[in-house]
Amino acid sequence: MKVAVIGLGFRLGYLGRVFREIDPSFEIVGYVDPAPAGMATLQENGISPGRVYETPEALLAGETFDLLMIGSPNHMHLDHIRLGLEAGLTVFTEKPIVTTVEESYALATLLNKYGHDQLLVGLVLRYSPLYRDLRKAQDEGLLGNIVSIEASEHIQPYHGAFFMRDWRRYGHYAGGFMLEKCCHDLDLYNGVVGARPRFVASFGGRKSFTPENSPEHDGINDLEVYHRKPSGWQGSDKVFDSDGDIIDYQTAIVEYENGVSMTFHTNLNVPDEFRRFCVIGSKGMAEGDFVRGFMDVHNARTNEKVVANTYQTPSATSHHYGADEQMAEDVIAFVKTGAKQPVSAINALEAGILALTMDEARLTRKVVDLKPVWEKFDDCLHGPADSSARVRSA
Template sequence: MKTYALIGTGGRAEFYYGAIARDFKDTCKLVAFCDSNQTRMDYSNTLLEEKYDHAVVNTYKAHEFEEMIAKEKPDVIVVTTMDRTHHTYIVKALHLGCDVVTEKPMTVDAEKCQEIIDAINETGREVKVTFNYRYAPHNTKIRELILDGAIGDVFSVNFEWALNTQHGADYFRRWHRDKRNSGGLLVHKSTHHFDLVNFWLGTSPEMVYAQGGLRYYGKENAEARGVTDFYQRSHGSEAAKDDPFAIQMADNPHLKAMYLDAEKEDGYQRDQSVFGDGINIEDTLGVMVTYKNKAILNYSLNAYLPWEGYIVSFNGSKGRIEVNVREQSYINSGGNKEDEGRLKERSIKVLPMFGKAYEVEVEEGKGGHGGGDPLLLQDLFGTPVEDRFNRAASHVDGARSILTGIAGNRSLQTGQAVRVDDLVRF
């Protein structure tokens, strides 16, 4: 039986410790929580007891991370902290003899990515990165169609991702709004999308050029949005009561217990105004990527649209694939986790060069992300089965996905195209 300790008990943590406690208790054992905030750890232990019928586990403050490993001797560390600290705990865990499962993105910049790669090479330990979108049946089907030559060699991809005014706005309320914490949406969110392109095409990025900016959110755009009554955060604000972008944590027991009640320890405010000061990430992004197999990608991300999902088309030597997916909007820690990525509408259409177009049927599985989440969890905590599509993601996959976004961030700064191989050494 493998033992696990988890560091970072915020919004994404329950996805992992809940699965261990509920679905994999015969093969996995959770031994400890680690966090900078005791209130959140205590709440996670309450959920373990009341929701999963699991005994409470020992808790350690973040500065006691090495002590936790020495005392609990976990086989694997699950990292679900703020993005900018992922590398700290990954590298320490590897050198202390643990393997690692890390939430995406693996880290936020090239220097931290290099530290992780070097630690893996030095220790021989394993890092798994959790790309649940790979496991969604429709995304796996796209990989299958391309792998089986349905449209021949893929020469270009057009990929538009839409975040709506519920989900997209949420990145501008919380710690993600500071690029130092998250790498911006090109790293934190787009890592999913860039990984999908790597996965679908079976290749890796070579050259990246990006443009974008903060066009909708932020105080500099407030007047254009008709906002005149400013507030710093929603809780306790009269102005926020009529703001469709505000969330009321006091009205949501889960958000209240995890964040509002925990503020007394670290001052973190989960409900900041999306039209306030302090936002330095982009909400409108366009990226062009050239891949090592000579395919090109035109990618766009907008975080303020009236629908949630993506449109992607693949142009190949034997035809074209068109994909249209609408997803259920979701706020991290604010909604039903089973609704995360739940499909509202989906179509995959193949248009052969000299044949009749046809729709591809895909059976949706149970669970989040169209049934992808349970398959990911099985790979992480269960007994992996043979997988023709190699969906389990290693640190190399994790690096290749974020390096597209990291290169994009450098391109935004310099106005120049950036060569990915110049960023890190494997």
């Protein structure tokens, strides 16, 4: 399988290795990136990045390939996706798919014009064994009707410090932390609920990565942990005095169109990190943690534990709890046979709009009603006259 790359960052460098392991015919024919942070990973694994091009337009004109992979900074995604779709290409883009609600409308319009299936998205947690087992338990009726969800994504200080130092610290590049990092999780729970979010409230800010909390104030000069994860484009050494506008904690409350409610919490300074959920239904409860590797399901009537699963990451070099390998298999299968994917660009846009609305609610201190947003989104996605097509893909 031949691919071209726009934005050869750390993520696509890693995925290059994963794709090659799954498909030995995987080949990068060319790339565009003035400072390719993922180059070292490719070279370490004997993968050529192909020819370098100055612009995406030159790359598309100069090469023939099966898949265009986009790993550029988030605020560039829309333009790069547009180029691929207009050229009639199959496009894979890293999450988040776009960075504003207005860009979501613009991409929905492009999908209406060029087709919903030409754009694949790296919302990789949909491919994880744990999430697939959660949906299996739901499909088997072990949970009954979903009533409420409590969920979180917490990351360790070394990872939080990375966000304070990387280009992702700026909202105009990343779209905000909830979008950049937590869109994975929001997509998962949107899928479990099977409806769109309607009302959103949120609170948060920055309290941990602030000047007064620098370890240097306590006479600690070993700050290696806060620089362990390298930053790329627009990188900085500043951690506790970051010039970014990123938050380091946030809590949100969501009510979905079908009445299901969810609380979601994120924090960037958690020493013993976890990424867990508790999905409570009318007949049972599913509780799990992606980091700690378990999922239990209990029957609400008997309290019996009817599912007790544990999970292990396939290898020390595997990311996302083994989900990247399954995602690579599925993307390759789509390119070669058109096989159905577990997550769509529409799912990604819906999760992104929820994340962006959480930030709107946080900044305005108001409950946000998403009804007018979905009405405009559907007009863009299906056309104003095609109201019968407005069916959400869970």
